[in-house]
Amino acid sequence: MKESEKVFWDQMKNPTGNPHIAAINSPSKISSKLLLCLIFFVSFTYLIYSLKLLSSSRPCPDLHPFSSHRISNLSALAGISPLSLHLPPPLSNQTELRHVVFGIAASAKLWEQRKDYIKLWFKPEEMRGTVWLDRKVKTDYDSDDLPPIRISGDTSKFAYKNRQGHRSAIRISRIVSETFRLGLKDVRWFVMGDDDTVFVTENLIRVLRKYDHNQLYYIGSLSESHLQNIYFSYSMAYGGGGFAISYPLAKALVRMQDRCIQRYPGLYGSDDRMQACMAELGVPLTKHLGFHQYDVYGNLFGLLAAHPITPFVSIHHLDVVEPIFPNVTRLQALQRLKIPMQVDSAGLMQQSICYHKSNTWTISISWGFAIQIFRGILSPREVEMPARTFLNWYRRADYTAYAFNTRPVSRNPCQKAFVFYLSDAQLNSTTGQTISKYTRHRMPQPTCKWKSPSPASIDIVQVIKKQDPNLWDRSPRRNCCRVMRSREKKTMMVEVGICREGEIIEVK
Ligand SMILES: *[C@@H]1O[C@H](CO)[C@@H](O)[C@H](O)[C@H]1NC(C)=O
Ligand SMILES: *[C@@H]1O[C@H](CO)[C@@H](O)[C@H](O)[C@H]1NC(C)=O
Ligand SMILES: *[C@@H]1O[C@H](CO)[C@@H](O)[C@H](O)[C@H]1NC(C)=O
Ligand SMILES: *[C@@H]1O[C@H](CO)[C@@H](O)[C@H](O)[C@H]1NC(C)=O
Numbered sequence: 001m002k003e004s005e006k007v008f009w010d011q012m013k014n015p016t017g018n019p020h021i022a023a024i025n026s027p028s029k030i031s032s033k034l035l036l037c038l039i040f041f042v043s044f045t046y047l048i049y050s051l052k053l054l055s056s057s058r059p060c061p062d063l064h065p066f067s068s069h070r071i072s073n074l075s076a077l078a079g080i081s082p083l084s085l086h087l088p089p090p091l092s093n094q095t096e097l098r099h100v101v102f103g104i105a106a107s108a109k110l111w112e113q114r115k116d117y118i119k120l121w122f123k124p125e126e127m128r129g130t131v132w133l134d135r136k137v138k139t140d141y142d143s144d145d146l147p148p149i150r151i152s153g154d155t156s157k158f159a160y161k162n163r164q165g166h167r168s169a170i171r172i173s174r175i176v177s178e179t180f181r182l183g184l185k186d187v188r189w190f191v192m193g194d195d196d197t198v199f200v201t202e203n204l205i206r207v208l209r210k211y212d213h214n215q216l217y218y219i220g221s222l223s224e225s226h227l228q229n230i231y232f233s234y235s236m237a238y239g240g241g242g243f244a245i246s247y248p249l250a251k252a253l254v255r256m257q258d259r260c261i262q263r264y265p266g267l268y269g270s271d272d273r274m275q276a277c278m279a280e281l282g283v284p285l286t287k288h289l290g291f292h293q294y295d296v297y298g299n300l301f302g303l304l305a306a307h308p309i310t311p312f313v314s315i316h317h318l319d320v321v322e323p324i325f326p327n328v329t330r331l332q333a334l335q336r337l338k339i340p341m342q343v344d345s346a347g348l349m350q351q352s353i354c355y356h357k358s359n360t361w362t363i364s365i366s367w368g369f370a371i372q373i374f375r376g377i378l379s380p381r382e383v384e385m386p387a388r389t390f391l392n393w394y395r396r397a398d399y400t401a402y403a404f405n406t407r408p409v410s411r412n413p414c415q416k417a418f419v420f421y422l423s424d425a426q427l428n429s430t431t432g433q434t435i436s437k438y439t440r441h442r443m444p445q446p447t448c449k450w451k452s453p454s455p456a457s458i459d460i461v462q463v464i465k466k467q468d469p470n471l472w473d474r475s476p477r478r479n480c481c482r483v484m485r486s487r488e489k490k491t492m493m494v495e496v497g498i499c500r501e502g503e504i505i506e507v508k
Contacts, residue, residue, distance in 0.1 A: 094209055095205060095208050095213060096205065097126055097201060097205055098126070098128070098186070099186060099187065099188035099189060099213070100127070100128070100187075100188065100189045100190075100191055100201075100205070100208070100244075101128045101129060101130075101179055101182075101187050101189070101191070102122070102127065102129030102130070102147065102190075102191050102199075103129065103130060103132060103176060103178075103179040103190060103191070103192045103193075104118060104130065104132065104147060104192075104195060104197075105132060105172040105175055105193070105194050105239065105270070106131050106132065106195035107133065107134050107168065107195070108134055108136070108137050110195065111133065111137045111195070113319075114195035115142070115146055115195070116331055117195065117198055117331075117334075118131070118146055118147070119142070119146060120198055120334050120335070120338070121199050121200070121201060122145075122146065122147055123201075124144065124145065124146070124147065127147075127201065128147075128187075129147040130148055130149070130150050130179055131146065131147050131148070131149045131150070132150055132151075132152045132172075132175050132178065132179075133150070133152070134151070134152060134171060135151060136151060137149070150178075152172075152174065152175070152178060153171075153174065153178060155167070155174065158170045158258075158261055158262060158265070159262065159265035160265055161265040161266050162266055162267060162268045164268060165267075165268040168270075169267070169268065169269045169270040169273060170261060170270070170273070172239070172269075172270035173261060173269075173270035173271075173273040173274050174257060174261070175192060176190055176192060176245055176253060176254075176257070176274070177250075177253060177254045177257045177258070179250075180250045180251065180253075180254050181254065187247055188208075188246065188247055189208050189213060189245070189246060189247065190244070190245045190247070190250050191204065191242060191243070191244045191245075192239055192242060192243055192244075192245070193239070193240070193314065194239060194240045194316065196240070196317060196318050196319055197241070197242050197314055197315070197316045198314065198315050198334060199242060199313065199314050200311075200312055200314065200341055200345055200348060202341075202345040202346070203290060203311035203312055203345055203346065203348070203472075204242075204313050204314070206346065206472045207219070207244075207288055207290060207311055207313055207472075211246070211286070212246075213246045214246075214247075214248060215246060215248065216246060216248055216249040216252065216281070216283050217245070217246040217249060217283075217286055218243065218244075218245055218249060218283050218284070218286060219237070219243060219245075219286045219291075220237025220241060220243030220244065220285060220287070220288065220291050221237065221238065221241050221243075221287055221289055221290070221291035221292070221293065222237075222238060222287065222293070222403060223238050223393070224293065224295050224296055224303070224393075224402055224403060224404070225295045225296070225392055225393040225401060225402065225403070226401055226402055226403045227392075227393070227394050227401065228295050228393055228394075229403055232268070232269070232272050232275075233275055234403075235275060235279070235284060235285050236271055236272060236274075236275035237285050238271055238291075238293035238295070239269075239271040239274075240293045240294075240316035240317060241291035241293035241294070241314055241316050242291050242313065242314045242316075249281070252281055253277060253281065256277065256280065256281070257277055260273075260276065260277040260280055261273055261277070263276070264276045288310065288313070289308045289310045290308075290311045290312055290313035290314070291313050291314050292312075292313070292314050292315050292316055293316055293317070294315065294316050294317045294320075294321065295317065295393040296317075296321065296390040296391060296392065297320060297321065297390065297391040297392075297393070298322065298389065298391040299321065299322045299389040299390055300315075300321050300322070300324055300389075300390060301324075301387070301390075301419075302386040302388055302389035302390055302406070302409075303386045303390065304324060304349055304366060304369050305351070305364065305366045305369065305370055305372060305386070305387070306351055306364070306383065306384055306385060306386040306387070307349040307350065307351055307366060309350070309351075309476045309477065309478055310476065311346065312350075315334075318330055318334070321390070324337070324369070325421050325422070326421065326441055336422065337369070337422075339368075339422070339424070339425045340367065340368025340369070340425045340436060341368070343425045343426070343427045343436070343467070344367075344427070344434050344465070344467045344468065344469070345469075346468055346469055346470075346471040346472055347367045347368065347434075347465065347467075347468060347471060347479075348367065348368045348369075349367065349368060349369055350366070350367045350471075350478070351364060351365065351366050351367075351383075351384065351478065352364075352365045352367070352478060352479045352480060352481035353365075353380050353383050353384070353478070353481070353505050354480065354481040354482060354483060354494070354505065355506075355507045355508070356373075356483045356492075357483075357508060359452065359453045360375070360376060360377060361373050361375060361376075361453075361455060362374040362377055362378040362383060363494065364383050364417075365494065365496060367436070367479075367496060368422060368425065368436060369422055370419055370420060370421050370422065371419070371438045371461045371463070372417035372418065372419055372420075373417065373418045373420075373455035373458065373461075373492075374415050374417050374418075374455075375414050375415055375448065375450055375452055375454070376414070376415055376450075376452070377507055378415070380505045382407060385405050385406055385407040386405075386406050386407070387407055387408070387409045387410075387417075388406045388408060388409060389409060413447065413448055414446075414449070414450045416445060416446055418445070418458070419440070419441045419443070420438035420440050420441065420458075420460070421438060421439060421441055422436060422437070422438055423437050423438065423439040423460075424436070424437040425437070427467060432466055432467045433464060433465070433467070434463075434464070434465050434466070434467055435462060435463070435464055436462070436463045436465070437460060437461075437462055437463075438460065439459070439460055440458065440459050440460070457489070457490065458490060458491070458492050459490040459491065460490065460492070461491070461492045461493075461494060462492070462493050462494070463481075463494050463495075463496055464484075464494070464495050464496070465479075465495070465497060466497055468497075468498075477499065478499075478505075479496050479497055479499070480496070480497065480498070480499035480500070480503050480505070481494050481495065481496045481497075482494065482495045
């Protein structure tokens with residue numbers, strides 16, 4: 001093997017080319033040399049292949065300006081009581097929202113559009129946090145609805161040697177340290193997010209309560225894209241989905257982060273720099289499926305309609321994907337999601353599956369978002385797989401592109417789902433019952449020759465569900481659903497709740 005190749009091989013093992021980490025010995029025997037060359041050849045081919053894919057399809061978010069959006073007063077629909085009432089009262093010394101400090105990575109260039117996403121979830125009177133920008137922006141009438149803005153420290157002394165990325169990655173990676181150095185009191189968790197991340201803060205607290213904030217924790221989730229995870233890391237929290245760092249870990253990080261960042265000038269982004277430092281600290285990623293990077297294009301429907309059984313914590317890449325409800329702007333769509341959040345945040349996007357026996361329909365409910373009715377009986381193991389309504393980050397729509405199982409939108413034209421989207425949700429505070437309404441999205445349906453009744457006869461589905469703020473204090477289990485008798489022909493009534501003794505998902 002030529003000297004230049006060996007250097008390259010070293011660099012592949014260690015993208016920074018930093019000798020104190022990559023210490024591989026040159027094999028002396030010819031056979032092992034041959035083997036090494038073979039490995040090198042295969043890896044090199046692979047690397048070129050993935051680099052080619054990457055460079056030809058770097059994400060380029062199309063930034064639709066939010067033209068002519070009128071945010072309707074949806075809270076008036078729901079008869080909502082204040083948010084904090086729905087989280088169970090803290091047990092002795094349990095983590096609360098006031099123990100969390102948010103660090104939001106933003107850029108001056110996109111601030112005018114992106115700040116609307118932050119306003120959706122950030123409540124300055126209940127939460128602490130800072131938006132970190134690269135330079136000053138005009139402060140506006142709405143600055144009271146937003147976290148305070150700070151300008152990140154100068155990073156020009158740090159080396160940045162990645163050809164594809166941008167050196168703002170260094171600035172963003174240091175947000176944890178900069179937020180820590182503000183010296184806020186009584187902080188247990190630092191939570192990072194982007195300016196296009198929307199958090200469901202009650203669910204974030206539900207997740208953080210499971211972990212001891214006095215220990216070293218790095219909590220977050222991966223990308224949906226298998227290639228993205230290979231290229232970056234399967235051990236890295238993707239920043240857009242948000243991640244949490246416990247106070248003692250932040251403290252340990254602050255002591256070494258600037259030195260650590262200098263050791264990895266070749267890395268692409270901020271998240272991989274963070275993960276490199278975590279690896280030096282020896283702290284692994286605690287993976288939590290509810291943080292959503294959503295590295296996909298197109299329609300998130302398949303993912304949101306078959307959410308894993310875990311609290312829904314965040315949603316990201318809002319400018320990249322289509323609005324989550326049809327025929328409204330992205331902001332209006334997210335506004336609508338606030339209704340179920342305020343009625344029963346724990347249950348948001350939780351899937352239940354049941355059957356309408358006499359019509360032989362399969363019903364899948366994603367509570368607070370949408371309902372699908374399929375002709376015929378589909379098994380739970382199929383319905384709990386996300387349908388590929390979305391496209392991969394690397395523009396390949398096939399099943400090999402994801403880090404989880406997916407299914408085609410329909411295997412048979414008759415089994416294309418009839419979709420109903422959330423239109424209203426209410427809470428009866430006397431009984432603790434929620435009633436959510438889902439209205440059929442009228443779309444041309446492929447012709448179907450089956451004789452069985454068509455779900456087109458249903459206009460509205462009403463779901464009755466008891467509010468369940470303690471849902472995530474129990475072991476994870478899917479709620480059961482039961483089709484109820486309805487007086488109105490065009491309305492279907494379904495009850496959702498804890499499965500009864502012996503109840504399973506089957507045709508009864
Ligand atoms: C929205 O509705 C609430 C409750 O009905 C009401 O108090 C508030 O004034 C309304 N806001 C706007 C902007 O219409
Ligand atoms: C509550 O937690 C804080 C931080 O971990 C600790 O300093 C304090 O002593 C605890 N208080 C009680 C009553 O347990
Ligand atoms: C979409 O919205 C417009 C304006 O609000 C309305 O006129 C139209 O009927 C809607 N289309 C559908 C398919 O709901
Ligand atoms: C709440 O439920 C109770 C008992 O079913 C009923 O009497 C009451 O009218 C309901 N309240 C509302 C606002 O629907």
